[in-house]
Amino acid sequence: MNDENVLKVGTNEMELVDFRIFKYEGDEVYEGIYGVNVAKVREIIRVPKLTELPGTPEFIEGIFDLRGVVIPVVNLAKWMGVNPPEEADKNARIIITEFNNILIGFIVHEAKRIRRINWKDIEPASFTGGSGALDKSKITGVTRIEDEAVLLILDLETVVQDLGLYSPSDGKISKENEGFSGNVLLLDDSHTARKIIKDALVKMGFDVIEANDGKEGLERLEDLADMYGEDIEKHVKLIVSDVEMPLMDGFHFASHVKNDTRFKGIPIVFNSSISDHFSEDRGIKAGGEAYLVKFDANTFYDEVARVVRAHIQ
Secondary structure, eight states, X not given: OOGGGSOOTTSOEEEEEEEEEEEEETTEEEEEEEEEEGGGEEEEEEOOOOBOOTXXXXXXXXXXXXXXXXXXXXXXXXXXXXXXXXXXXXXXXXXXXXXXXXXXEEEESEEEEEXXXXXGGOBOOOOOOOSTTOOXXXXXXXXXXXXXXXXXXXXXXXXXXXXXXXXXXXXXXXXXXXXXXXXXXXXXXXXXXXXXXXXXXXXXXXXXXXXXXXXXXXXXXXXXXXXXXXXHHHHEEXXXXXXXXXXXXXXXXXXXXXXXXXXXXXXXXXXXXXXOHHHHHHHHHTXXXXXXXXXXXHHHXXXXXXXXXXXXX
């Protein structure tokens, strides 16, 4: 990949694999436009011969061996409960994804292109409900593309949890809180993720201030600056931030924090489902003192404790 094509730290941009799912709506074929973060995509391949798994739901097509790793494969159209046209499979591909340190393949009808999009152009999903398996809880954001078409960014982690292929830690911590105190600012657009992380931080002894995205996180920091003035770094012990968030991502948020003399001394820990080394490197360059993959409670405790202790004056 050429240097000019690499996403720079703090640009508030992401790259999406644009893929399509076709379905009948009455007598018409509807083209559903979806996206997944390139950082979660290992590769895109033609559909190989799959080994069926007896007793599994029909949308789990089977498994196959990818260079010595057994990959489960989910048919997204079947999972969504859509009725595709017969010719939909002629350009079918498997998107091999990696997140939370697991590999899973998703069959889509067409992998179209890679799009670079600014997070400020991605809005949180505001619709409610939906037909079949697809509803608001499975969408992390929406954005407009050409011809005013709408692209939906799928929350594949939620899909995988629903399928029982991955479950996050329940947040149990096997250690004492060792006297931690003060405020922690927590940024994550997922209510479920915020609850798990908040519970872990509260068990450590912290008071938690929540924000849905980087933009709201900066607003919370301004509120705290008004409250504590020049002593803000003594009262706000840590920032824990997700990476993928509508409006402003975690890296762009961190660049704002580290360029503000009032906040630059507050340590940042990134906590993301993206498990590739490139994103970890970007997190450290953005000013993070740790990059964690969601979610192991005791690893989280160890890293948070390490970072906070390093800043105790």
